Amino acid sequence: MAIQDFTAGQVLTAAQMDSLQANDYNQTVSTKTASYTLVAADKGTRVVMNSASATTITVNTSLFNAGDTVYLQNIGAGVSTVTAGTATVSSAGPLAIPQNGGGLLYFTSAGVSIYYPSAVTASASGLVCVKAETAFTTASTINVNNVFSSTYTNYLLNIIFDASTELDVQLRLRVGGVDNSTANSYKRQTIEASGGSSTVTQTQRDNYLLGAGNASAPSAIQAYLFQPFSAAKTPIMSNNQRSSNTTTIFISWAYHDQTVSYDGFSLLTSTGTITGTYSVYGYSKTV
């Protein structure tokens, strides 16, 4: 029951009293299935948003007074956002109300409100796993499909493996299950350091040399793939270490010069096989 304006001499009925009491213990609810602009009658009640699509709750001035409150709640899948219309809305937290979230809108004056969210959308992690740790066994080729998308621009690839013999691991970008093996399209510069000295090589191939491994110890490769899903040239960077009596370090930067949108990649050994795991992560585009 909305707030009543009793006048002198008016008889307060039991029904009215029950109704007013009910609002204290079981707040009056109005459910909205589309974006909604608060009205004066919403004072002291609960506005429940229920929409599968994103909605807004607009707050205008001159409808409420200092001390008035409205409880805002969202039970729909679409995020509902508290939006300042002609009134101001401040908050220490997000104004977006996720499904099953809610919060109190409190007015400090007719045109100034503060929203106190009781539930917030979980903030996205900076690094999101898009391909869980995946094992491969005595493989000469590893195909990884459908890991790149428009959700992320840049990606991290971690590989740890045991090699059957001394070998190199090459990468090719792929789309629709087909590797791109255009001649000279992977342009690479590499620094390899071992035993206190280093070698620099510059080359262009139909594949990108990610790193190497040998049979004496696990090897690790970490590769960064920049904008592989964009129809643009793809910079790639990789670090690799392999251990024997001395640790060999391998750092390589390259770019793949084809303006193609890729959804995955392949790993190919130069000889022998590798056994281990890989995982792929996307870098969040937003904070």
Next chain:
Amino acid sequence: MTLKINVDGINREMTEEEETAYLAFTKKLEADNKIEAEAQAAKLAARQNAIDKLGLTADEAAALFG
């Protein structure tokens, strides 16, 4: 021995077509590596030849050219 491939986490033996493609890849890779190694060796030999002509020691050459 049939070679193995892992596709999106599934380990299996390569098909004949996949094995042919992989072996062609390794053959070309080996040829490319050989060409690159020969070019690198020629470059180092030319460098050493120049150092010898200048009469520099290895330390002196390293100090000059890195």
